[in-house]
Amino acid sequence: THMEQQELVAALRRVVADGGWQRVGRTADFQSTCTKLFSEDGQHLVLIRTGEDSFRAMDSSCPHEGGPLELGDIEDLGDGRLVLLCPWHHFDFCVQTGSSSTGLQNQVYEVRVVQGDVYVNTPNQLSLSPDAEPDTAGPGESSPDVAEICPSEDTLSFWATKILRTPDPTEKVRLTLEVQDKWRSGQIKEVGRAAPPAQPSRRDDLTVLQPGRIKRGKGGTQASRVALLHSLANIEQWAIDLSWDVIARFSGFSLSSGEPLPRQFFSDFVKVAGDEAKHYDLLERRITELGSFFGALPVHNGLWQSATDTSHDLLARLAIVHMVHEARGLDVHPQTLSRFAAQGDRDSVEVLEIIYRDEITHVAAGLRWFTHICSQEGRDCLSTFHELVKQHFKGYLKPPFNTEGRRTAGMTEEWYVPLVKPSS
Ligand code: FES
Ligand SMILES: [Fe+2]
Ligand SMILES: [Fe+2]
Numbered sequence: 001t002h003m004e005q006q007e008l009v010a011a012l013r014r015v016v017a018d019g020g021w022q023r024v025g026r027t028a029d030f031q032s033t034c035t036k037l038f039s040e041d042g043q044h045l046v047l048i049r050t051g052e053d054s055f056r057a058m059d060s061s062c063p064h065e066g067g068p069l070e071l072g073d074i075e076d077l078g079d080g081r082l083v084l085l086c087p088w089h090h091f092d093f094c095v096q097t098g099s100s101s102t103g104l105q106n107q108v109y110e111v112r113v114v115q116g117d118v119y120v121n122t123p124n125q126l127s128l129s130p131d132a133e134p135d136t137a138g139p140g141e142s143s144p145d146v147a148e149i150c151p152s153e154d155t156l157s158f159w160a161t162k163i164l165r166t167p168d169p170t171e172k173v174r175l176t177l178e179v180q181d182k183w184r185s186g187q188i189k190e191v192g193r194a195a196p197p198a199q200p201s202r203r204d205d206l207t208v209l210q211p212g213r214i215k216r217g218k219g220g221t222q223a224s225r226v227a228l229l230h231s232l233a234n235i236e237q238w239a240i241d242l243s244w245d246v247i248a249r250f251s252g253f254s255l256s257s258g259e260p261l262p263r264q265f266f267s268d269f270v271k272v273a274g275d276e277a278k279h280y281d282l283l284e285r286r287i288t289e290l291g292s293f294f295g296a297l298p299v300h301n302g303l304w305q306s307a308t309d310t311s312h313d314l315l316a317r318l319a320i321v322h323m324v325h326e327a328r329g330l331d332v333h334p335q336t337l338s339r340f341a342a343q344g345d346r347d348s349v350e351v352l353e354i355i356y357r358d359e360i361t362h363v364a365a366g367l368r369w370f371t372h373i374c375s376q377e378g379r380d381c382l383s384t385f386h387e388l389v390k391q392h393f394k395g396y397l398k399p400p401f402n403t404e405g406r407r408t409a410g411m412t413e414e415w416y417v418p419l420v421k422p423s424s
Helices: 002-018 156-164 169-185 222-249 263-289 302-309 314-342 346-376 381-392 403-408 413-419
Strands: 021-026 034-039 045-049 055-059 073-076 082-085 092-094 111-114 117-121 214-216
Touching: 002 111, 045 082, 045 117, 055 111, 156 169, 156 222, 156 263, 169 222, 169 263, 222 263, 222 302, 222 314, 222 346, 263 346, 302 314, 314 346, 314 381, 314 403, 346 381, 346 403, 381 413, 403 413
Parallel strands: 073 214
Antiparallel strands: 021 117, 034 045, 045 055, 073 082, 082 092, 111 117
16 A cells, blocks of 8 residues: 555665664564564563554563563553563553553564564664574583482471472471571571572462463452462562572582681571561462462462572572562562552552561672672672673663662662663
């Protein structure tokens, strides 16, 4: 048609003008709702099919904690607006503007369809296959020295491993609180050594998300609050395991001086584990009060990736899990809170406030031990942190930051501002 011709001309003009438009394929290549487009600069995109011939595009890495948006669901809000829901914590991103009701903003890109060809406006080379990506998922180095150790029952590492292998979250919580007690009272004295499992155990009746569905929106109803609390409970379940994993996995860690980690390190992470257990419990109770139960909704299973990626390197573990992910939790707290407050859900607000206060101390613990180890090893804290994040965390850190919450945790701006994408 005439319109299409004009569009083609316009698109071609722009290609010439700024070199930004590029053809990524034919419309027929993009049958699924979401397709990941791999970018040469590592900031991959997700192409979202919103109709026969209409597409949208945004960064595929969720601005919250880097969740895979290409595995998300599309929700139709009913007023013609479509949002992409992140599979990790259900944050919504308007496919048109990239804005989220949580206050976060995702980068969107213009998309044009001209005579069956799909064009995206970005200066970075895009492709449908990840061949440019380094293969990080290779077999990890095994540590035979640890695997052969048979842990004795009265050590912290034995219990850490046992809890990691406990699939039922309620039992996981119970054991965590019991071990925290025994460690504090001195009934468990030794850290010991143990080989944690590669992945913690999970109840096998939990349904895992089937990505790419388009469903009806439920707006600000109770159901959507339950969905958010449910995904937060799921995160807390993983957080319990992350705490026990750092204890068991690095139980035999020694500094370059040959010295082991101080006992306080283990006490701090036992405290973190206990907090996470309490958080799971609070959220699970709240979900039940709201007429649902944990396991009623599908959950995402990709939350162990950062643990696997950093299983060989304690500094990287502290940096990614506690100083990137947990700090991100502080950033989104105000918006999450106001969502519940706006609907008059005071009981949930109270739970979220308790969790928030504890999470500040978790970021602080990560930062304290990161700094301690760096200074023991004569490394510069800031540049080491920046290097590790670039290496292990895909993509830049994105504002908004909860400057005050981060500062309370000891994390001043020089830690994270240099990791924000330079504005172009
Ligand atoms: S990572 Fe996307 S909502 Fe948390
Ligand atoms: Fe927590
Ligand atoms: Fe935490």
